[in-house]
Amino acid sequence: MSHNPPPDDPAAARTPEDDYAPSPTVADLGQPVPDVAPASDASRSSHSVPADPSAPTDWLSVPAGRSVAGEVSLPGDRPVSADPSSADLATPEAQRGGPLFGGVVRGPFQAGEWVSLHGGGKRRSVKLVPGATWHTTRGGISHDDIIGAPEGRVFTTTAGFPHIALRPLLDEYTVSMPRGATVVYPKDSGHILMQTDIFPGARVLEAGAGSGGLSLALLRQIGPGGRLYSYERRADFAAIASANVEHFFGGPHPAWRLIVGDLLQADDGPQVDRAVLDLLAPWECVATVHRRLIPGGWLCCYVATTTQLGRTMDTIRAHDGWMEPTAVEVNVRQWRAEGLAVRPGHAGRGHTGFIITARRLADGQAAPLKRRRPAPGAYGPDYTGPRPRGVEPAAPVEATADPVPQSDDADD
Numbered sequence: 052m053s054h055n056p057p058p059d060d061p062a063a064a065r066t067p068e069d070d071y072a073p074s075p076t077v078a079d080l081g082q083p084v085p086d087v088a089p090a091s092d093a094s095r096s097s098h099s100v101p102a103d104p105s106a107p108t109d110w111l112s113v114p115a116g117r118s119v120a121g122e123v124s125l126p127g128d129r130p131v132s133a134d135p136s137s138a139d140l141a142t143p144e145a146q147r148g149g150p151l152f153g154g155v156v157r158g159p160f161q162a163g164e165w166v167s168l169h170g171g172g173k174r175r176s177v178k179l180v181p182g183a184t185w186h187t188t189r190g191g192i193s194h195d196d197i198i199g200a201p202e203g204r205v206f207t208t209t210a211g212f213p214h215i216a217l218r219p220l221l222d223e224y225t226v227s228m229p230r231g232a233t234v235v236y237p238k239d240s241g242h243i244l245m246q247t248d249i250f251p252g253a254r255v256l257e258a259g260a261g262s263g264g265l266s267l268a269l270l271r272q273i274g275p276g277g278r279l280y281s282y283e284r285r286a287d288f289a290a291i292a293s294a295n296v297e298h299f300f301g302g303p304h305p306a307w308r309l310i311v312g313d314l315l316q317a318d319d320g321p322q323v324d325r326a327v328l329d330l331l332a333p334w335e336c337v338a339t340v341h342r343r344l345i346p347g348g349w350l351c352c353y354v355a356t357t358t359q360l361g362r363t364m365d366t367i368r369a370h371d372g373w374m375e376p377t378a379v380e381v382n383v384r385q386w387r388a389e390g391l392a393v394r395p396g397h398a399g400r401g402h403t404g405f406i407i408t409a410r411r412l413a414d415g416q417a418a419p420l421k422r423r424r425p426a427p428g429a430y431g432p433d434y435t436g437p438r439p440r441g442v443e444p445a446a447p448v449e450a451t452a453d454p455v456p457q458s459d460d461a462d463d
Contacts, residue, residue: 152275152306154267154299156218159199166197167223168206170214174223187212221271221299225264228295231288234264235329235353236403238381244272246379246408247325247349254321256343257281258314258336259329263292265353269327270296270304277306280323282314315339329353333407334366334437341372344411352407360405361436367409368439371417376409 160166160179168175168185177185183194190208197206197216205213222237235243243265249255251274260266260283269279283289289311297303310317314328314336325348326340333352340350350373352363360378367376381403385396412418420441430442 152300152304153271154221154224154301159201160197160216160218162194162198165219166216167219168192168214168216170212175214176219176227221267224299225267228262228264228298229291230262230264230295231285231291232259232261234262235268236264236400237268238383238400239353239404239406240265240268242379242381242406243327243351243353244268246406247327247351249273249325252276253325254278254323255280256314256320256323256326256340257329258327258333259283260292260309261288261329263295265327265329266292266296266307267299270300270307273306275305278308278321278323279304279306280308280310280320282310282312282317284311284313286311318342323348325349325351327351327353331359332362333359334363337363337366337370341370341411346411346413348411350409350411353404354407355404357405360407363407365437365439367407368418369437371440372412373409374412374418375421376407378405378407380405 156164162179162181165176165178168177171189175185175187177194179194179198181195181198184191185194187208189212190210192206192208192214197204200206200216202217203215205215207213225234225237225240228234243249249269249272251272253273254277255269255273257266257269257279258281260281266279266281273279281292283292289309293309296307318339320343322345323343324345326344328336328340328351330336330352333354337350344350350367354360354363364376364378367373381400383400385398387394387396417440421439425442430438
């Protein structure tokens, strides 16, 4: 099985700004996501998320035949054992010499793979088909010339324009794969993985799977020996996330459990080492995550606005079972350096979201009071949100009647 890189749009030309352009969505439930099935017809899965509204929504409800008893099974496919030592996980067809469920392929290009052709400052994705030709306004390149060639070779179009053939990276796949919900962009997911110390074999809880962008990064990090419990309220988003993940890894990942339902209804789920919330109102799940998370575990909340930022951090403080939360945003700016011309580039990545992190305390322990007082007015009479321990409600300001002004031309 090849690496299954991202399908590209008909224009086949991407710029940094294109990474934030809308991507295709799934209009009908039960239908496969366009162009995201595995390249091999023999291994293409018919998996889709059921649209039955009567299905249970607790953590044991997993779509399309996925079980929580140690194996993943899809209709028409043989079960894949979740045991990392199983030979089923390392079949040559699925991995072709790459790391175990890393979404990486090594060796020469093969028919059915997607490749990225870099040339003229742009990147174009092409699926290799024997006998086909990739055409552009600057000539074409035969697919047969690329098939069997090593990665990194330079190919020249019939008009003489060079292009470098490479396999796409997870970064490129994440920003160009089909989506329903906005993805967590690589600059943020990379910080989340390091800040929350996601490790191989970790048990991770994810709420708000969306289109599967962060799920891909988490699954690659925890490996087949870990567990990722991803909750998604919307079945159509879950269908997109499932197709994207299976397309990248070449099939179902044995560590992934995708649950269509609400995290608030999953108090009886298994304990986890880390929790990541990408929700509209993550503060609603702080208490639930505290019950699921082991002492010392990390909570990460990804929000878009300052209103969400403030409400989430104050809820974590008011809960009193967490260390003081911290919040950051990640901005990336390119630089150009050519001889004596060293300057910032025109492209960059600005605000996409705020990353809030906090560590869980042991049961029965309360966070020490902050020695630094809040800013004056921070929790004044206009504040209506949760108040941390030690912050007293502000006394209401009494309205005073304005004196009646005297008219200068009043009669004596």
